[in-house]
Amino acid sequence: MSKPSPQELADFETQCDAWFAANTVRDPGFMLPLTFMEVSTDQQFDFLRDWQRKVYEAGYFGMSWSTEYGGYGMHPEFQRIATRIMKAHDAPIMINAIGNGWTGPLLLDIGREEDKRRYIKPMLSAEEIWCQGFSEPEHGSDLGSAQTKAVRDGDEYVINGSKIWTSLGDRADYMILLAR
Structure with a gap:
């Protein structure tokens, strides 16, 4: 360009x-x-x-x-x-600040082609809203101490743990999640 x-x-x-x-x-x-x-x-x-x-x-x-x-x-x-x-x-x-400021750039940089095609446009148009799941009850914003785990089960991940201070979490369609 x-x-x-x-x-x-x-x-x-x-x-x-x-x-x-x-x-x-x-x-x-x-x-x-x-x-x-x-x-x-x-x-x-x-x-x-x-x-x-x-x-x-x-x-x-x-x-x-x-x-x-x-x-x-x-x-x-x-x-x-x-x-x-x-x-x-x-x-x-x-x-859609989390979608446009965090998730979208991350997908564009390292995301799978099918995920880029699926998520980017609805993110930009605010058709789908994103939140972030980083902070935890016992660890706050200390991301290095996060305890939430993601365990692969076939084609999916099973998530165990909790997140707090999830702005727009009650309205979001998707979450960018920090898990071990």
Whole structure:
């Protein structure tokens, strides 16, 4: 992928700014969370899920992720510009922070081809929400002391253990899990 010209970036910035100016909802009639960890109502969750889907479908999210898996295959500079403009417009957050910030990049880097094809696009569009299972009751965030175990049983893993502080765990479709 070649680096975009300054003119291409400037044109994109203008287009992106116009879209967020026209589409950003500043007052939906309820408090908008500042982070995914603050989502506490169905109304907030549904609004933010719809918002991420709208931004993705407009082409302003998942921009540098491969088209093969549901991204837009653009130079990363375009996503940096879109993210900066989202912030400038005080746009709502992207609800699938764990999927988009942790699971997706991990899958793209070391995931199986069938998993990339299966999970990436629904992750970007917020059709499927991810949470993380790292912290444990007796060990907190000390990942080196984690006791949860995953034992292979045929084509599956049987998980034994507990996780706590699983933000959006009650709404997530999938979890990225730390287990021994």
